[in-house]
Amino acid sequence: MLVLLGLAMGARGAGAFLVHLASSCPLAANGSVLDFDFALVFNKNPLVCYDPDARRFVPCDWGLLRPHATRLATFLNNGTDWVQRAEARRQACRDLATHFWASTVLRRTPPQARIIPSKTGNARAPVLLTCHVWGFYPPEVTVIWLHNGDIVGPGEHPPISAIPNGDWTYQTQVTLMVAPTAGDTFTCSVQHASLDQPLLEDWGPGLSLGLTLKVAAATVVMALGLGFFVTGVYHYRARPPAPGYTPLPGDNYPAGSI
Template sequence: MLVLLGLALGAPGAGAFLVHVASWCPLAANGSALAFDFTILFNKNPLVCYDPPGRRFVPCDRGLLAQVAAAVATGLNNGSAWTQRAEARRRLCRDLTPRVWAAAALRRTPPHARIVPSRPAAAGGPVLLTCHVWGFYPPEVTVLWLHNGDVVGPGDTPPPPISAIPSGDWTYQTQVTLTVTPRPGDTFTCSVQHVSLAQPLLEDWGPGLSPGLTLKVAMATVVMALGLGFFSVGVYRYRTRPPASGYTPLPGNNYPAGSI
């Protein structure tokens, strides 16, 4: 029947055309199939539709191809091959959907996080912190900023919803920014809350030590290293010096008796 449709529509002057079959089943929140659709389309427009309760094909084009759609539906209903094909896809939708739903929609993929600072042109100026969060599923995620352990912003209001975008690999990504003027010793934390995590994912960033404090720490490190070096040399020389005159070796001593 589809071959006859192609010949009829491919007559001189008909132009290029495309006929294909599409089937799908919308799902409920628990993964069960809500309905089933099996359609024959012409140039992406529905031509003949399958009626699951009646187990028959009906024309679904009410325009210029209404008569062609009726003829095709009648031809498909005269045999059982296309009805069996539609019913096979209907059973596949019913039986396969729960397994696909469990492996895809119900999976839990934990996120990754990283803070990227945008350094100011002048020292001591504000810094733009961007917390990149990626690789998570499902897309619902909450991202909070902490400053020295305290939530940045009002603590008595829920955080705004985060807009996550698909990454193209069945996971999602998002980013949240914060402009700060850090001081030495500050710690800014990106806290990510997701259903796949038993506890929030924490990513820390700090401005590091001030130049003066960095110099002091470096000098203290050098002094400590020198002190340890002198101490090690002193212990070595003390342990390797020969015994004093008149020393009587004890059993097990390396110095033979009478050698001093």
């Protein structure tokens, strides 16, 4: 019957066409199954739909394809194969809904956070801090800025909107313009359902991490070099004089070395 439908559409000059089956089971907020949809779709338009209450197929196209949809529904209802197929998918929807709900909607994925500073060109607030928060689920998240431990801005911070990543996690970012001074600490505090306590990410004015590591490495090398120099000088002055050398006034050598 589907082949005949395709030939009929092609004979009328419809051009390319696509026929496929689509099924879905919308879920309520508690994970229970609200409904079940099973349809034969022609070029993205539902043509014949399954009525789970009546356990039969009905035409669901009210346009030019209505006659074809009616004949196709009659064909699908003439027998039990297609009805059994629809009922099997309906039962699978009931059986798998709770497992799907637990592994997706009810899961908790903790966020990650990082503060990235940038220059603004504003003399009053020359630094723009951007707190990037990503990889979390569910999407509800609250981000608060702290300056030296004190909350910046109003006391109430409602959850902010998050952007889906496409992998069942979300991301967001919050900015703050500041005029930092030496000793300041700005903290991005992230509150999420997956966390027992807020996630804290700190930033303060000063050297970057890479430059700090370079300075630390240079300091260690300089200390080692100075240590080797002092040790060499000590050993040089402590060694005995060469044979036949007559000490000059003021020369100090260990007893018995001459």
